[in-house]
Amino acid sequence: MPKVSLSQVLNESTLFSLLTKEQKQKILNNSTHLRYKKGETICKQGAFANHIIVITEGLAKTYLEGSNDKNLIINILKPVSWIGLSSTYNEITYNFTAATIIDSSICFIEKTVFTDILLENNEFSNDIIGRLCNDSKHFFNKITSLGNKQLHGRFADALLYLSKNVAKSPSIDLSITRKEIGDLAGISTESAIRLLSELNHDGIIKLEGKKITILKENLLEKLSKIG
Amino acid sequence: MPKVSLSQVLNESTLFSLLTKEQKQKILNNSTHLRYKKGETICKQGAFANHIIVITEGLAKTYLEGSNDKNLIINILKPVSWIGLSSTYNEITYNFTAATIIDSSICFIEKTVFTDILLENNEFSNDIIGRLCNDSKHFFNKITSLGNKQLHGRFADALLYLSKNVAKSPSIDLSITRKEIGDLAGISTESAIRLLSELNHDGIIKLEGKKITILKENLLEKLSKIG
DNA sequence: CGCGAGCTTGACGTTGTTCAACTAGAGTGG
DNA sequence: CCACTCTAGTTGAACAACGTCAAGCTCGCG
Known part of the structure; x- marks a missing residue:
């Protein structure tokens, strides 16, 4: 099969x-x-x-x-x-x-x-x-992500992981749900959604349905570092 | 030396x-x-x-x-x-x-x-x-502790770790500071202190200076499971 | 065309950190 | 030997961060 x-x-x-x-x-x-x-x-x-x-x-x-x-x-x-x-x-x-x-x-x-x-x-x-x-x-x-960072840092970590380790491209098109993004970052689904639209609005990422494209990786890295 | x-x-x-x-x-x-x-x-x-x-x-x-x-x-x-x-x-x-x-x-x-x-x-x-x-x-x-549990569950995990994996005894006498207990549980020092005196007061543990004795391990296990 | 799962948004409440003030005890130098 | 200092511990109160709840929406699929 x-x-x-x-x-x-x-x-x-x-x-x-x-x-x-x-x-x-x-x-x-x-x-x-x-x-x-x-x-x-x-x-x-x-x-x-x-x-x-x-x-x-x-x-x-x-x-x-x-x-x-x-x-x-x-x-x-x-x-x-x-x-x-x-x-x-x-x-x-x-x-x-x-x-x-x-x-x-x-x-x-x-x-x-x-x-x-x-x-x-x-x-x-x-x-x-x-x-x-x-x-x-x-x-x-x-x-580190779960223990030392809050919302924004964790979320940035999750996106960077998806981009670098899984998709291996700035464009994340894996048919992953919002709940799964939340579960990956260790935050609630609603928070994941809010952050996605926030970063989309700020031009750091671009949303097209389930596809997420990282536009400004360096800013995400910064978010990850700040925590 | x-x-x-x-x-x-x-x-x-x-x-x-x-x-x-x-x-x-x-x-x-x-x-x-x-x-x-x-x-x-x-x-x-x-x-x-x-x-x-x-x-x-x-x-x-x-x-x-x-x-x-x-x-x-x-x-x-x-x-x-x-x-x-x-x-x-x-x-x-x-x-x-x-x-x-x-x-x-x-x-x-x-x-x-x-x-x-x-x-x-x-x-x-x-x-x-x-x-x-x-x-x-x-x-x-x-x-699991950091991502899925809150205060009490994390703290119980930390105490159980110290007892089972380090001290290998219900009596934890390792000259560890309250800050270190907090750092181990992923909570603030103040929260660690508050929980210690709370559990002490409830008879679940006994405090003698830096020495912590676990009196009711099964209750700690329960706290760990509830989260 | 209708249904349901996933998505979205706002309001609200809880949790736990942070800040500040105070105490106790251990080590240090006069 | 005593005053001083510094660290660790303790407690209460205020605040911020997030999760939860509720309601409505959208899109894909049967």
């Missing part, structure tokens, strides 16, 4: 480039590759974590569930990426929820296979260490 | 138990081991990160610097622990500040030596992966 075959992903993505042919084959034999519709839950915070997850097509988010529908989005993930690697490896349960934002394809690799490969392939282990460290940098940004 | 010798630490701490004799020697030859007074800065957010840091005696904190003296404490670290491992490995600069809370001994290992060992010792690499994943679990808790 997925449009890309898993073996193609294994051979082409940089995630797997350090693996041997045999190791790729082992993954191929011990994983499932499924098509998900927009909005479906990929894995659920608190559920048993028996798989390492990779997104191969589409767009997904990982988030922490709060009470009364107030979630905190940690990552927006484009293919091909590990999903929540840092908290699946030696955890019994997932400590985050992941869901698709648009129709997507997701690969589930049996955890035992993954850990076996880590034990036999040191280059791969070191690559994973590097990725985990990168993740932690992102967590630090997140913690 | 440190009371424990580095070679003793290398041989006795579980941090290094997977290393060969030669690798330990290599570390011994390429590191410094220094005594720090209370309150001194160990490494500074933004400075070049050429060392992997270990605390061998005393007590330290890692934190993210905010504007106007409002810091966010990430970890309180007892010996023997890696300090900020997750963000020193493949970073050019430290993205956190570390400082001592009481007189302490700190070991700085040259980063190149550390990465060399990672390349040649796969068991050690996998141990590090496990530790990084554990760290990320802590980050998730932190993000």
Whole structure:
């Protein structure tokens, strides 16, 4: 059902480039590759974590569930990426929820296979260490944003993240809802909306439906710094 | 100057138990081991990160610097622990500040030596992966606390962290200031003080100078869950 | 053409920070 | 040994920042 075959992903993505042919084959034999519709839950915070997850097509988010529908989005993930690697490896349960934002394809690799490969392939282990460290940098940004900044700073952080890390363009066209922008910034949906129209009015961003274009990145950076 | 010798630490701490004799020697030859007074800065957010840091005696904190003296404490670290491992490995600069809370001994290992060992010792690499994943679990808790909870929930999280992860006892006697408790919970010093005396008054904790004893852990857990 | 989900805006209330004043205790120098 | 200073702790009151609530709107889809 997925449009890309898993073996193609294994051979082409940089995630797997350090693996041997045999190791790729082992993954191929011990994983499932499924098509998900927009909005479906990929894995659920608190559920048993028996798989390492990779997104191969589409767009997904990982988030922490709060009470009364107030979630905190940690990552927006484009293919091909590990999903929540840092908290699946030696955890019994997932400590985050992941869901698709648009129709997507997701690969589930049996955890035992993954850990076996880590034990036999040191280059791969070191690559994973590097990725985990990168993740932690992102967590630090997140913690700074939530803990040390208020509305404007947090919101700027969210927009800059979407632009730099996800869209990789000043133009953010990801079919993300206003609620998701709020959840990403750690603010209410209404505040996100207010800030969007405020920045739009001030000519710092341009709104066209769901598409957001950053016009003055340096001003957003400044907002992020001021907090 | 440190009371424990580095070679003793290398041989006795579980941090290094997977290393060969030669690798330990290599570390011994390429590191410094220094005594720090209370309150001194160990490494500074933004400075070049050429060392992997270990605390061998005393007590330290890692934190993210905010504007106007409002810091966010990430970890309180007892010996023997890696300090900020997750963000020193493949970073050019430290993205956190570390400082001592009481007189302490700190070991700085040259980063190149550390990465060399990672390349040649796969068991050690996998141990590090496990530790990084554990760290990320802590980050998730932190993000949930800051993003999804208010005053009482955050404060309960901070106390529970101090009790369970640092003191490893219901009695928290770490010579930590009220400001540091606030910085750990992501709330103002005044709020921390108010909550301490409130919980003290309600018989949930007991205050004796700087010592805090948790009397009703289950109630704190409840506060943490409610948010 | 109608329905519903997502979006938008304004008014209001709560939460928690900030400011200011005061106290206690620990360290310092005369 | 005592006065002095400086830091940490404490308390109350005022204010600002944001979330919440309510109402209406818009757009896409059936």
